[in-house]
Amino acid sequence: MSSKTSKLSVIPLGGTGEIGKNIIAFEYEDSIIVIDGGVKFPDEELLGIDLVIPDIAYLEKNRERIKGLFITHGHEDHIGGLPFILPQLNIPIYGTKLTIGLVMAKFQERAPYPESLVHTIEPGELIQAGAFQVEAFRVTHSIPDAVGYSLLTPIGRVVYTGDFKVDYTPIDGQNMELGKLAGWGEEGILALICDSTNAERPGVTMSERVVGKTLREWFERAEGKIILASFASNVHRIQQAIDAADDIGRKVCVVGRSMESVVRTAIEMGYLKMPAQEILIESSEVDKIPRSGLLVLTTGSQGEPLAALTRMATGSHRQIKVETGDMVIIAATPIPGNEKLVGKTINHLYQIGAEVVTKEMGQVHVSGHANQEELKLVIRLARPRFLIPHHGEVRHQVALRRIGHMLGYEDKDIALTQLGSRVELSADRMEFGASVEAGSVNIDGLGVGDVGQIVLRDRQQLAQDGVVIVVAAISKAKPCTLISGPDIISRGFTFMKDAAELIEGAQKVGNSALTVQLEKDQIEWVTLKGALRDSLGNYFWEKTHRRPMILPVLVSI
Amino acid sequence: MSSKTSKLSVIPLGGTGEIGKNIIAFEYEDSIIVIDGGVKFPDEELLGIDLVIPDIAYLEKNRERIKGLFITHGHEDHIGGLPFILPQLNIPIYGTKLTIGLVMAKFQERAPYPESLVHTIEPGELIQAGAFQVEAFRVTHSIPDAVGYSLLTPIGRVVYTGDFKVDYTPIDGQNMELGKLAGWGEEGILALICDSTNAERPGVTMSERVVGKTLREWFERAEGKIILASFASNVHRIQQAIDAADDIGRKVCVVGRSMESVVRTAIEMGYLKMPAQEILIESSEVDKIPRSGLLVLTTGSQGEPLAALTRMATGSHRQIKVETGDMVIIAATPIPGNEKLVGKTINHLYQIGAEVVTKEMGQVHVSGHANQEELKLVIRLARPRFLIPHHGEVRHQVALRRIGHMLGYEDKDIALTQLGSRVELSADRMEFGASVEAGSVNIDGLGVGDVGQIVLRDRQQLAQDGVVIVVAAISKAKPCTLISGPDIISRGFTFMKDAAELIEGAQKVGNSALTVQLEKDQIEWVTLKGALRDSLGNYFWEKTHRRPMILPVLVSI
Structure with a gap:
């Protein structure tokens, strides 16, 4: 062959x-x-x-x-x-x-x-x-x-x-x-x-070394804490930040799950060279150090809602509080789609009174x-x-x-x-x-792989206009009659307490749709449900210009 | 006072x-x-x-x-x-x-x-x-x-x-x-x-006049159609584009609702000066003009899903087809949050074989x-x-x-x-x-104003993991017994046809939760529902690590 x-x-x-x-x-x-x-x-x-x-x-x-x-x-x-x-x-x-x-x-x-x-x-x-x-x-x-x-x-x-x-x-x-x-x-x-x-x-893209130089310049200007957010995997940047902190006598606290994990792995495997003197401190010890003696390395440079920097910016991080006069350096470019999240974090930080340094103000990222x-x-x-x-x-x-x-x-x-x-x-x-x-x-x-196009389309409809459930109990015995309902339950559609009139109208619409169907000789479940879906779909569109997902639930007794 | x-x-x-x-x-x-x-x-x-x-x-x-x-x-x-x-x-x-x-x-x-x-x-x-x-x-x-x-x-x-x-x-x-x-x-x-x-x-921000100059340069290089996407309200840019088209002998077709409306208003009120000779053509006439003789002014510079340029890029615009060799100029900066949408449009256009000109390639926007x-x-x-x-x-x-x-x-x-x-x-x-x-x-x-925090929170949960409805019919007569159900209906959670085992398990869980409650002397509707929500919530989390919204529907007969 x-x-x-x-x-x-x-x-x-x-x-x-x-x-x-x-x-x-x-x-x-x-x-x-x-x-x-x-x-x-x-x-x-x-x-x-x-x-x-x-x-x-x-x-x-x-x-x-x-x-x-x-x-x-x-x-x-x-x-x-x-x-x-x-x-x-x-x-x-x-x-x-x-x-x-x-x-x-x-x-x-x-x-x-x-x-x-x-x-x-x-x-x-x-x-x-x-x-x-x-x-x-x-x-x-x-x-x-x-x-x-x-x-x-x-x-x-x-x-x-x-x-x-x-x-x-x-x-x-x-x-x-x-x-x-x-x-x-x-x-x-x-x-x-x-x-x-x-x-x-x-x-050409600049050398990572440029970032080290810029970071040093910013570090020297800082008076409060320095908080540096970067991709955890950029071990070279972390190395440069630690070296700079060492030179100006700041201790380093590593925060955020992926940052902690990468730093640990990189030290163990010899990819991060630590200074002779112990420079790392636990986040629980942060309070014992003056603000001017601290560098925090953290995740969250993409504004991810649960990342450490995001939580610091909204005041919900347990160990690290951002205060007026702290300097936050975001050493990253937002990945397309994350611009708004990063923008929010920046606004929160300014609101607290921090100085925020981004790529636009100097090469803190390449x-x-x-x-x-x-x-x-x-x-x-x-x-x-x-x-x-x-x-x-x-x-x-x-x-x-x-x-x-x-x-x-x-x-x-x-x-x-x-x-x-x-x-x-x-x-x-x-x-x-x-x-x-x-x-x-x-x-x-x-x-x-179990969430495919159909499930995603449903989620999109649910996200847009919510769900309305129409419940009715129908007697099996001929002639079929409506025993109870239709009752309306909605979530994500409108605030039901303020929408009594709308719901009442929907019940009437559902009731007449069912009545028409139940009077027929041949009653098919699928047809009953379809009638509810169509009539209520039209009713809600007319009244609200929304298209909630309508789920008829029929119980036959 | x-x-x-x-x-x-x-x-x-x-x-x-x-x-x-x-x-x-x-x-x-x-x-x-x-x-x-x-x-x-x-x-x-x-x-x-x-x-x-x-x-x-x-x-x-x-x-x-x-x-x-x-x-x-x-x-x-x-x-x-x-x-x-x-x-x-x-x-x-x-x-x-x-x-x-x-x-x-x-x-x-x-x-x-x-x-x-x-x-x-x-x-x-x-x-x-x-x-x-x-x-x-x-x-x-x-x-x-x-x-x-x-x-x-x-x-x-x-x-x-x-x-x-x-x-x-x-x-x-x-x-x-x-x-x-x-x-x-x-x-x-x-x-x-x-x-x-x-x-x-x-x-300083550059003068709008710079854009006119750049547009002319691109227009002169174009061989196929030119499609220019811009904010409809930028009447000066539209003026410059029309003037340039006039100079090189291209007809102009205005496409997209807001673009058509602004151009109409601006012409009527004298804010757009049209050349002596009729330059505007209807989109229905586009096919009668050679590609090299046409400028299309359109909306969609923000990648909005329903805007004209977006539809052209995906081949779903009725009148305007983008073809290999056409030039599409996106004369705008994406508003924060729209970067990914604009990126998608650009990718679609390249896929068709169009040349795409963005702000990065020259000052087509200020x-x-x-x-x-x-x-x-x-x-x-x-x-x-x-x-x-x-x-x-x-x-x-x-x-x-x-x-x-x-x-x-x-x-x-x-x-x-x-x-x-x-x-x-x-x-x-x-x-x-x-x-x-x-x-x-x-x-x-x-x-x-009727969609507030509660409705939005529901939509967020529905969007993330969908909804599961649990339906059961219960006899009113004492002792209360389960007449039918619990049946499970889900949307946006998992594809039900492939999840028979999961659903069967859920029915069992719901059933035992109900049975325990129904054996009590005092049966409260709220407690019954709560038991279903809790037991099924835990069950689904354990099996799928998802948290669908669980809506118990109890019908009492």
């Missing part, structure tokens, strides 16, 4: 046409390898949904052929889906030290993943996974230990960048392996699957993704035959295609994929094969 | 601590005047709410003392509440020509407002309204005919800027009356109530509000004794206070107000008096 004429398929199952839930499969003859398995936060129309994970039906069907799952880095949109995905697949996983540490932390609250399947790897190590020779290479990103992957197959090499920026001065001194990429480029890369998140942004000039650099070094924009919405994929055009690629050399696309590569050709099953699975509480 | 010792009260009833629903009252002895009466779009937690208007209880109680309502300009956040507010007050209203035209258009679909109460005024005209001598002065903003107001009282003059930017080259040549402001400043202004929307933004340097100019010219930031959230008010500090004002000279604050001014003193009733009134369909 193995021959030079076999094709290599690239199958994005998540993270294309969207930001989030990254997962991509590569298939060559009877070998499949998978990269990443992330989650996505639900759009606002997904009412009540906690998380969205990729639909992995295709992988489940082809489980026997999967040789391994390789992880690029420890962000939620790359590892958050693994606790749901891996138990279905039971396959070997590979990742660098910190990444594997963060993945294992996710399994702590669940059945553990078999240790024999978990492999910690080093960049440069060669792993033979079926027909693929896999090699991780270092990239710089907003979390330590991030890598991309080179996949060498009998028909050529494809390179998956993973999330990256080109930071020439990374905090941990672990440089992006541009030379390795260039070497592969010289040998010939068949396809580059490339991060397109920031492809719309001109120029992106973890490559801007246009960095993308051009990487494409020029890799010199791939074909280009596949990944990790982006359509607008970002199109923007990366535009960059490709500037670098001499034609439309036929660039594949804009959708979820489940199958891009088939041979040594000199790229084309789309038949798509595979792909999409989203909603997680709500303990339910995985 | 009238004496030099009376105080002048400034009472913001809307538009302070928030962006939207602007309305402010001024009170001196037995005279009250009101400025503006706007709406606000609901925050996302206000499920099902269409609009939010200010609570005007204070004005209703003091209706007899109100001498008039003065309108600054025709934007929704300044006039959208008037159809709800004015019928309650029945007071004279004043505004410039276009503003009054737009207000009257709002009354067209309702009972008309008495003509005798409607006054079209010119800037510079002196209107005596009780103790207030009111004079409008021209400002530049993103709609023609915008004014601020000077209110001369026995104890001094206060100036309300209204929404403004300092555009030295306005499209209609109607300059902001900076000289008038400076003159009043020389005479002495007691307090300046000042737009603070852009107080966080450094520098703000209508003054940035920091313009605010400094106006405060320097007006030289008010006291400064009252208005038209902004807390963060914007604080930012304007910071500007005040730079200009030498102290905290005691600057009043940060909340809804219903009463700022009392005497010739040399500013202090807070007792607050008045103020807040928000929700509009849902035809209901004004």
Whole structure:
């Protein structure tokens, strides 16, 4: 079966046409390898949904052929889906030290993943996974230990960048392996699957080091407490903040579940270097320290309703009180959709009298993704035959295609994929094969996939105008008669105590609808319910211009 | 009663601590005047709410003392509440020509407002309204005919800027009356109530003229249709687009209800100057014109689900189809909260193959509000004794206070107000008096104010996890027994067809809860219902980690 004429398929199952839930499969003859398995936060129309994970039906069907799952880095949109995905697949996983540490932390609250399947790897190590020779290479990103992957197959090499920026001065001194990429480029890369998140942004992303410098400047100006909100996973930023606090003699208190967990893991694994002298204090000890001697590291940079900073801003955090003269630094950009939540937190903080420092006032945040000039650099070094924009919405994929055009690629050399696309590569050709099953699975509480379109549509109607329940008891004995009701119960529709007239009218409408039906020879339950729904639906629309969900409940005695 | 010792009260009833629903009252002895009466779009937690208007209880109680309502300009956040507010007050209203035209258009679909109460005024005209001598002065903003107001009282003059930017080259040549402001400043202004929307933004806002220039550049590059989405009320931008279309020989089609209505009103009233030759075409005629000869002006720049551009992007607009090679220009900034909707529209457009031009790619939009340097100019010219930031959230008010500090004002000279604050001014003193009733009134369909906290909380619960109805029939005769049920009906909770086991379990749980209660000597309806709610609530939480609303329906026979 193995021959030079076999094709290599690239199958994005998540993270294309969207930001989030990254997962991509590569298939060559009877070998499949998978990269990443992330989650996505639900759009606002997904009412009540906690998380969205990729639909992995295709992988489940082809489980026997999967040789391994390789992880690029420890962000939620790359590892958050693994606790749901891996138990279905039971396959070997590979990742660098910190990444594997963060993945294992996710399994702590669940059945553990078999240790024999978990492999910690080093960049440069060669792993033979079926027909693929896999090699991780270092990239710089907003979390330590991030890598991309080179996949060498009998028909050529494809390179998956993973999330990256080109930071020439990374905090941990672990440089992006541009030379390795260039070497592969010289040998010939068949396809580059490339991060397109920031492809719309001109120029270059600043180094994380810039943030350290800005933070120090703000820290020096602060008189009260300093509260710094940032993504928990940005270990380099946390390192810089702790170093700066140490230099100016402030103690550090870490607050918020994910921040506490990441700091603990990063210290244990040696990714956070703590000063010689004990600098961390418990949140219970905060009161013993003067405000001017304290830095609080916290979650909540996205205005999440339950996060620590949000609770501090509304005065409902147990340990940390924000006071007039405190300085709150929000070292993040709101993720699209969170702008209003972040704005609310900022307003609350100003209301208390805090000074609020945001990205607009100085570089307290930089992106973890490559801007246009960095993308051009990487494409020029890799010199791939074909280009596949990944990790982006359509607008970002199109923007990366535009960059490709500037670098001499034609439309036929660039594949804009959708979820489940199958891009088939041979040594000199790229084309789309038949798509595979792909999409989203909603997680709500303990339910995985049980909340689909019908349930969501119901939630949307309930959210808009509430529910009205019409209860009537009807005698079974012929001729059928109305024994009691119809009674009206409503929730989320109107305040019933103030709506006596409306409800009375509804009872009359329901009563006549039932009476008409009950006088017929043939009485069908479905027809009775339909009559109630229609007549009351029209009545309420006319009176209120609202469309509550109407649920007839008929009890036959 | 009238004496030099009376105080002048400034009472913001809307538009302070928030962006939207602007309305402010001024009170001196037995005279009250009101400025503006706007709406606000609901925050996302206000499920099902269409609009939010200010609570005007204070004005209703003091209706007899109100001498008039003065309108600054025709934007929704300044006039959208008037159809709800004015019928309650029945007071004279004043505004410039276009503003009054737009207000009257709002009354067209309702009972008309008495003509005798409607006054079209010119800037510079002196209107005596009780103790207030009111004079409008021209400002530049993103709609023609915008004014601020000077209110001369026995104890001094206060100036309300209204929404403004300092555009030295306005499209209609109607300059902001900076000289008038400076003159009043020389005479002495007691307090300046000042737009603070852009107080966080450094520098100056560009002139609307810049947009005209950029639009022309894009228009010249376009090969297919050009579709320009903008706020309907930005008549100057529409003028510039029409002029540019005329120069390059494109016909113009106006699409979207508010765009059609504003263009009609503006042409009728002479605010839009049309080229000599007929340039407008009906949307039904679009197919007769080559794509390269067409400019479509449309609504939907905010990604609103039902707006014309959104429907074009999803292929559901009846007349206008977007095709590969068309150019869509979104000449607006997303209002906070709309970023994701706008992003979706952009992605859909790219998917179709359109070229999408946004603000990031060139100045196709400028703000209508003054940035920091313009605010400094106006405060320097007006030289008010006291400064009252208005038209902004807390963060914007604080930012304007910071500007005040730079200009030498102290905290005691600057009043940060909340809804219903009463700022009392005497010739040399500013202090807070007792607050008045103020807040928000929700509009849902035809209901004004009937959807309050309880109904909204129910909607939130319904939206999150849906509703479960438990129905049981119970005999009245002692001993009470269960005749039928409990039956379970759910909506928005889980897909019932796939949840047979869950529902069966729930019936058992409900059954034992009822049985325990029915065995007691004293049976109370409330207790029965409570037992069902508690037992099923616990059961569902345990099984699903969801908290649907549980509604017991007991029928007694």
